Amino acid sequence: MAVTIKDVARVSGVHVSTVSRAFSATHLVNADTRARVLAAAEELGYRPNRAARALSTSRTGNLGLIVADIANPFFPPLIKAAQAQARARDYHVFIADTDEQARVEEELIRSMAKQVDGAVLVAPRLTNRAIAELAQEIPLVVVNRRLRGVSGVLMDVGTGARRAMEHLIELGHREIAVVGGPSRAWTSGEIESATEHIARDHGILIQRVGPNPPTEEGGRAVADEVVAGNATAVLAHNDLLAFGLVRRATELGLDVPGDLSVIGVDNSHVARYSSPALTTVAMPVAEAGHGAVDLLLRSVDAAGSTGTVTLETSLIVRGSTAPPGIGEDPR
Amino acid sequence: MAVTIKDVARVSGVHVSTVSRAFSATHLVNADTRARVLAAAEELGYRPNRAARALSTSRTGNLGLIVADIANPFFPPLIKAAQAQARARDYHVFIADTDEQARVEEELIRSMAKQVDGAVLVAPRLTNRAIAELAQEIPLVVVNRRLRGVSGVLMDVGTGARRAMEHLIELGHREIAVVGGPSRAWTSGEIESATEHIARDHGILIQRVGPNPPTEEGGRAVADEVVAGNATAVLAHNDLLAFGLVRRATELGLDVPGDLSVIGVDNSHVARYSSPALTTVAMPVAEAGHGAVDLLLRSVDAAGSTGTVTLETSLIVRGSTAPPGIGEDPR
DNA sequence: GACCCGTGTACAAACGTTTGCATGAACGTC
DNA sequence: GACGTTCATGCAAACGTTTGTACACGGGTC
Numbered sequence: 001m002a003v004t005i006k007d008v009a010r011v012s013g014v015h016v017s018t019v020s021r022a023f024s025a026t027h028l029v030n031a032d033t034r035a036r037v038l039a040a041a042e043e044l045g046y047r048p049n050r051a052a053r054a055l056s057t058s059r060t061g062n063l064g065l066i067v068a069d070i071a072n073p074f075f076p077p078l079i080k081a082a083q084a085q086a087r088a089r090d091y092h093v094f095i096a097d098t099d100e101q102a103r104v105e106e107e108l109i110r111s112m113a114k115q116v117d118g119a120v121l122v123a124p125r126l127t128n129r130a131i132a133e134l135a136q137e138i139p140l141v142v143v144n145r146r147l148r149g150v151s152g153v154l155m156d157v158g159t160g161a162r163r164a165m166e167h168l169i170e171l172g173h174r175e176i177a178v179v180g181g182p183s184r185a186w187t188s189g190e191i192e193s194a195t196e197h198i199a200r201d202h203g204i205l206i207q208r209v210g211p212n213p214p215t216e217e218g219g220r221a222v223a224d225e226v227v228a229g230n231a232t233a234v235l236a237h238n239d240l241l242a243f244g245l246v247r248r249a250t251e252l253g254l255d256v257p258g259d260l261s262v263i264g265v266d267n268s269h270v271a272r273y274s275s276p277a278l279t280t281v282a283m284p285v286a287e288a289g290h291g292a293v294d295l296l297l298r299s300v301d302a303a304g305s306t307g308t309v310t311l312e313t314s315l316i317v318r319g320s321t322a323p324p325g326i327g328e329d330p331r
Numbered sequence: 332m333a334v335t336i337k338d339v340a341r342v343s344g345v346h347v348s349t350v351s352r353a354f355s356a357t358h359l360v361n362a363d364t365r366a367r368v369l370a371a372a373e374e375l376g377y378r379p380n381r382a383a384r385a386l387s388t389s390r391t392g393n394l395g396l397i398v399a400d401i402a403n404p405f406f407p408p409l410i411k412a413a414q415a416q417a418r419a420r421d422y423h424v425f426i427a428d429t430d431e432q433a434r435v436e437e438e439l440i441r442s443m444a445k446q447v448d449g450a451v452l453v454a455p456r457l458t459n460r461a462i463a464e465l466a467q468e469i470p471l472v473v474v475n476r477r478l479r480g481v482s483g484v485l486m487d488v489g490t491g492a493r494r495a496m497e498h499l500i501e502l503g504h505r506e507i508a509v510v511g512g513p514s515r516a517w518t519s520g521e522i523e524s525a526t527e528h529i530a531r532d533h534g535i536l537i538q539r540v541g542p543n544p545p546t547e548e549g550g551r552a553v554a555d556e557v558v559a560g561n562a563t564a565v566l567a568h569n570d571l572l573a574f575g576l577v578r579r580a581t582e583l584g585l586d587v588p589g590d591l592s593v594i595g596v597d598n599s600h601v602a603r604y605s606s607p608a609l610t611t612v613a614m615p616v617a618e619a620g621h622g623a624v625d626l627l628l629r630s631v632d633a634a635g636s637t638g639t640v641t642l643e644t645s646l647i648v649r650g651s652t653a654p655p656g657i658g659e660d661p662r
Numbered sequence: 663g664a665c666c667c668g669t670g671t672a673c674a675a676a677c678g679t680t681t682g683c684a685t686g687a688a689c690g691t692c
Numbered sequence: 693g694a695c696g697t698t699c700a701t702g703c704a705a706a707c708g709t710t711t712g713t714a715c716a717c718g719g720g721t722c
Contacts, residue, residue, distance in 0.1 A: 002445070004708055015672045020710060030670060050446045051391060052708030054382035055677045062425075070411040073404065073600060080401040083428050092443065094393075095426045097414050112423065114333070115381045243604060269404060273574060275606030335678055346702050351680060361700055383678030386707045 003044045012040035023048065054115075063093045063296060064112040064119035066105060070097045072214070073268035074238065074285065078122060078143070081289030089297055091117075100213075102126050102184070106134070113138045118296045120289075121145070125184045139303070141296040143288050145186040151299055151306040153292045157187045157265065158194040160281035160313030164235050164263045165198045167279070167315055171323045173204070173233040173261065177226045179219075179245065180210025181237030187265075188237065195235065207231050212241060219244020227252055232260065232324035239264035239271045242278055246320065257322035267316055276319030284311040334375045343371035354379065385446075394627060395425045395443040395450035397436060403545070404599035405569065405616065409453060409474070412620030420628055422448075431544075433457050433515070437465070444469045448631045451623045452476075456515045470634070472627040474619050476517040482630055482637040484623045488518045488596065489525040491612035491644030495566050495594045496529045498610070498646060502654045504535070504564040504592065508557045510550075510576065511541025512568030518596070519568065526566065538562050543572060550575020558583055563591065563655035570595035570602045573609055577651065588653035598647055607650030615642040 009016040014033060021028045022037040029037075040046075054060040063086050067075045079095060086093045094112060098105040102125040109119060118139035124131060128147055134140060141151045168176055178195050181188050188211065199206045207229045212218040219241040226234055227249060236242035242264030246256050254260050256276060264271055267282035291309050299305050340347040345364060352359045353368040360368075371377075385391040394417050398406045410426060417424045425443060429436040433456040440450060449470035455462060459478055465471060472482045499507055509526050512519050519542065530537045538560045543549040550572040557565055558580060567573035573595030577587045585591050587607060595602055598613035622640050630636050 002708095006708080016709080017673075017711075018671060020708095021671090024710075028670075033670080047441070047445050049386075049708050051382045051385035052677090053710075055380070055386055055679085055708080056710040058677075060382060070414065071407045073407075076402045076404075076407050079426070080428050083401065083426060084430075087427070087439075092425050092427075092446070094423050095410070095414060096418070096423075097411050099415075108418075110378070114378050115423070269600055270604050273601050273605045337678080347679080348681075348703075349701060351678095352701090355680075359700075364700080380678050383707090384680075386678080386709085387680040389707075 002049075003046050004049065005046070007044055008037060008041045008046050011044060012037045059300075060115050060117055061091055062116045063091050063293065064096065064109070064116040065093050065122070066096050066098060066108055066112075066119060066124075067122045068098055068100045068105075068125060070095070072240070073270055074266050074283070075122065078285045078289035081286035082120060082293050083289075085290045085293040089293070091293075091297070098125065100125060100182075102130075106130060109134055109138070117300045120292045120296055122292075123185060123187070125182065127184075139296060139299045141292045141299070143292050146308070149306060151295045152308045153288045153295060154308065154310045155187075155283045155285075155288060156310055156313050157281065157283065158190040160265065160283075160315060161191045161194040161235065162198050163313075163315040164265075164279075164281055165195055165202075167317065167321065168233045168235070168261060168263070169198075169202050169204060171233075171261065171321060173231075173324050175205040175207065175229075175231045175233075177207040177209055177229060177231035177234045179222055179226065179234055179236040179241055180208065180212060181214045181241065183211040185214075185237075191235070191237065191265075205230075210237070212237065214238050214240055216240050216244035216247070219246075220248040223248030223252065227254065227260075233321070234260065234262045236262065236264050239266045239268045239278055239280055242280070242320075243270050243274050246274065246276075246278075255325075257320050259325050261321040261324070263321060271316075271318070279318045279321040280316050282314050282316050284313065287311050333380075334377050335380065336377070338375055339368060339372045339377050342375060343368045390631075391446050391448055392421065393423050393425060393447045394624065395427065395440070395447040396453070397427050397429060397439055397443075397450060397455075398453045399429055399431045399436075399456060401426070401428045403571070404601055405597050405614070406453065409616045409620035412617035413451060413624050414620075416621045416624040420624070422624075422628070429456070431456060431513075433461075437461060440465055440469070449627045451620075451627055453623075454516060454518070456513065458515075470627060470630045472623045472630070474623050477639070480637060482626045483639045484619045484626060485639065485641045486518075486614045486616075486619060487641055487644050488612065488614070489521040491596065491614075491646060492522045492525040492566065493529050494644075494646040495596075495610075495612055496526055496533075498648065498652065499564045499566070499592060499594070500529075500533050500535060502564075502592065502652060504562075504655050506536040506538065506560075506562045506564075508538040508540055508560060508562035508565045510553055510557065510565055510567040510572055511539065511543060512545045512572065514542040516545075516568075522566070522568065522596075536561075541568070543568065545569050545571055547571050547575035547578070550577075551579040554579030554583065558585065558591075564652070565591065565593045567593065567595050570597045570599045570609055570611055573611070573651075574601050574605050577605070577607075577609075586656075588651050590656050592652040592655070594652060602647075602649070610649045610652040611647050613645050613647050615644065618642050 009019045022034045096108045122143040135150045143153045223245045264278045264280040267280045271278035271280040339350045353365045427439045451472045453474040466481045474484045554576045595609045595611040598611045602609035602611040
């Protein structure tokens with residue numbers, strides 16, 4: 001049916017092994033022969049069968065990319081960049097969505113393991129221990145999780161959170177609510193300790209709220225608690241939470257940023273499109289996708305090599321932050 | 332290295348073919364034997380090697396999903412649904428992003444063809460002819476494109492556009508700008524003819540603008556032209572265009588919806604998160620992803636069978652539409 | 663002219679499955 | 693008790709590659 005290496009061999013009058021080498025070990029075959037083979041391949045429209053190659057070499061040419069929720073606007077730019085980089089290196093990428101469930105995540109990796117050369121785990125929900133175990137079986141790169149012995153791409157959200165806090169402090173805020181995300185997320189811990197430090201250094205108060213699901217609903221749900229407190233500003237775990245919070249606070253009659261300043265994290269669409277546009281900590285998402293694939297392919301080629309890359313974040317000031325309201329708190 | 336069917340055979344004391352059948356042709360093996368095999372497989376942590384299976388059966392268990400731009404908020408919910416449905420049927424999905432380029436699209440399909448059992452093309456940019464050719468080589472399902480002999484999932488955007496126009500007409504608008512998307516998109520044609528009809532039936536004027544890239548930038552770029560015309564309302568090809576248009580119109584000093592009503596299409600995040608929230612034609616994106624995979628698997632199982640599914644759209648009225656401004660046009 | 667070397671090619675085994683065919687056991691029928 | 697059926701299993705070929713090894717040839721060295 002489909003055209004195979006044998007057809008190419010027949011047409012070009014050489015043995016299949018020569019055809020194979022004409023593609024993969026070019027220096028082992030005479031230039032003229034190679035040209036002839038390539039011409040025949042072209043003419044027949046030959047495409048190597050990757051399954052067969054995989055069987056023979058135990059390299060599939062595929063990568064896995066596992067994310068918590070494709071529809072969460074944080075992920076698509078990362079997926080896009082990872083896919084583009086993989087394609088540039090002639091790899092294909094499988095995508096899988098765990099629906100935020102650790103169990104699904106593990107099962108997914110296991111079921112992929114045999115048919116990929118490695119996998120990228122973005123913001124995994126699994127325990128460190130489970131990840132470490134999986135890393136024994138298959139090259140892994142984790143994004144936004146620090147793990148000994150496992151390659152990682154980290155976005156320096158701690159510094160970003162610090163900048164965000166400094167921005168609020170400069171504006172005059174003295175009590176700030178920090179709205180946490182999922183407890184398993186590495187970024188949660190980073191933000192927590194960064195805010196801890198800065199609060200101590202500047203002698204301001206922090207009201208911690210959470211953990212919360214990283215969704216608009218999560219933001220709406222915590223809004224009441226935040227509003228009931230004395231904080232005049234909020235740093236939320238991500239843009240979706242921040243957005244939900246802004247919406248609910250507005251419904252409760254507060255003005256953002258007049259009565260309450262809000263900062264998100266991610267710089268997703270949401271931050272740009274909402275109104276007021278969100279001040280947010282920009283995450284280098286595309287770079288992370290790109291870098292994760294690079295790192296992964298490196299450890300695929302040189303088994304056992306691991307590395308960690310840290311990417312910088314930056315604060316993007318938009319319309320959702322302002323000095324605390326003048327005069328009495330209207331609440 | 333990895334555990335294979337042979338190991339399972341050895342441990343359970345049967346021939347490899349029996350192991351194979353214990354998994355794939357269960358009725359051909361004695362229940363007790365099967366239990367023994369399964370137990371051994373479980374104990375060893377056996378996972379079938381899909382590449383080997385693919386080689387033998389020429390079924391890969393993989394599907395391809397090809398979209399124009401993963402980061403365009405229209406696609407992620409579709410991708411998510413498609414992936415979930417594929418997984419439920421024990422298929423894995425490759426994802427690829429064409430960057431809106433027809434050439435890349437074709438090359439991508441070709442390079443995937445050998446390693447997938449079929450592919451879903453979402454809102455392809457290729458010509459009908461090219462798609463029809465590809466469909467000869469590999470089972471294909473196209474989303475939002477009507478093509479003889481090729482399975483398709485269509486979202487009835489024509490009816491949606493009609494509803495949108497009726498909504499505007501009821502509000503009192505008599506001249507409406509219709510801002511088109513990419514010329515190759517099937518939805519563009521649907522919207523065009525639907526709006527054509529309804530304009531004739533109700534005796535209102537239409538100002539056509541475009542084609543335009545389906546992005547925020549595209550929306551900003553056409554805003555001036557729209558504003559310069561006499562239209563009091565706009566139906567844009569998608570939410571991103573609508574959003575860009577609203578932004579730019581606002582910068583030009585117009586009030587939305589006071590001076591200009593705007594309707595988008597997609598009901599993406601953007602429509603919900605922007606301010607004013609966009610009135611939009613909701614596309615059944617998740618259903619489309621789900622349905623496309625179903626349809627695809629059907630034609631994978633029964634070669635040559637094709638079908639078309641049409642999904643309904645609906646108008647979601649939010650804050651970006653209102654009766655035309657009272658009194659003189661401020662422009 | 664015997665020898666060696668390097669270059670280019672062919673041969674064949676191996677990768678892990680599936681599957682058509684052959685074999686054999688158990689059982690019922692007459 | 694010979695025969696046909698059915699059921700369960702084993703055997704071996706096949707899928708399309710890659711790759712270690714063997715072979716053939718031509719040219720250089722002594």
